[in-house]
Amino acid sequence: MFFVALAWLELNAPLLRAQMTGAPTAGYKLEPGITSSTMPRPLREIGFDQNLDQYVPLDVPFRDESGRTVRLADYFGSRPVVLVFAYYDCPMLCTQVINGLSTALNLLSLAPGKDFEIVTVSFNPRDTPATASAKKAVYLERYTRDGAARAWHFLSGDEPSIDRLTKAAGFRYVWDAETKQFAHPTGVIVLTADGRLSRYLFGIEYGPRDLRYALVEASAGSVGNAADTLLLYCYHYDPMTGRYGFVVMRAVRIAGAATVLALVSFIIVMVRKEKRAASLS
Structure with missing residues (x-):
């Protein structure tokens, strides 16, 4: 029965993933006739370059929401960091990204x-x-958890600082003079405590499972619990989609190991019972 359930999960993984994260299912296509050459130029120049395992410059200066001069390093050192790029008068996408987060x-x-x-x-x-x-x-x-005010930082900076950080993070955006807005990709980035780019989560909706796994991995296991470590053996990060997908064979191995352990435990218990019965007789 367990293996039937695993097979069902694998067959329906694209649909389940779409329901949990808002990502399109496999086979999603653009409208007929739309090609990269007909896409507006600003949209052809934006995107994420996944610079996984690369470091961002922690010495970059910014200003925090109180006007204090800070460096990016002020927010690193002991725990993972969720990094969001957004401009504060963005009429649509930035708001949706932060709403989703x-x-x-x-x-x-x-x-x-x-x-x-x-x-x-x-x-x-x-x-x-x-x-x-x-x-x-x-x-x-919107985010009313204890500690949120101290843990969520909103920064602004000059162009050289912005350029250094966005290029290191692989965040490509352009100014669209026609609409007088920035064209930019949507997503958030999870970094390790020492400033290494660990995971990119794309879109404007982020599954709590994906965000949790990204933080657990970025913390090298110091965040989360033993169950997260076990589940991460069964879920694999896909850089193409920015999501975590279920890996059937890993789950089968765990199930097989659990079955063997249960069988060995059963045999040990039965042998001990037989020895006890023999000694009493």
């Missing part, structure tokens, strides 16, 4: 400030501590 964060049992930090960096050099502070106030009304 705050929704996922509210469903996590992990504690902000204890298990992870959140750093939102504006890629608009015209943003100021005032706009950062206003944006932070909005999201602290």
Whole structure:
């Protein structure tokens, strides 16, 4: 029965993944006739370059929401960091990205400030501590967990600082003069405590499971529990989708090991019972 269930999960994994994360199912296609050459130029230039296992420059200076000069290193050192790129007067996508993140964060049992930090960096050099502070106030009304105010940081900076960080993180965006807006990709990045790019989660909705696994992996097991470590053996991060997928064969191995262990335990118990019965007779 267990193996039948595993087979069903594997066959329906794309549908389940779409329901949990908002990602399109396998086989999703653009409208007929749309090619990369007909796509608006700004959209052809944006995206994420996954610089996995590379380090971001922690010496980059920014200003926090109170106007204090900080360096990125101030938020690293002891726990994983969720990094979000967003500009604070963005009319649509940035808001949806942060909305999706705050929704996922509210469903996590992990504690902000204890298990992870959140750093939102504006890629608009015209943003100021005032706009950062206003944006932070909005999201602290959505994310009300203890420690959120101390653990979620909204930064602004000048163009050289923004360029250094976005290039290191592989975040490609452009200014669209026609719409007078930035064109940019959507997603969040999870980094290790020492500033290494660990996982990219794409889109505007993030499954709490994906975010939790990304934080557990970025912490090298110091965040989460033994169950997370076991489940991560059965789930694998796919850089193409920015999601964690179920790996059937790994689950089968665990099930097989558990079956063998149960069988050995049963044999030991029965042998001991027989010896006890023999000694009494």
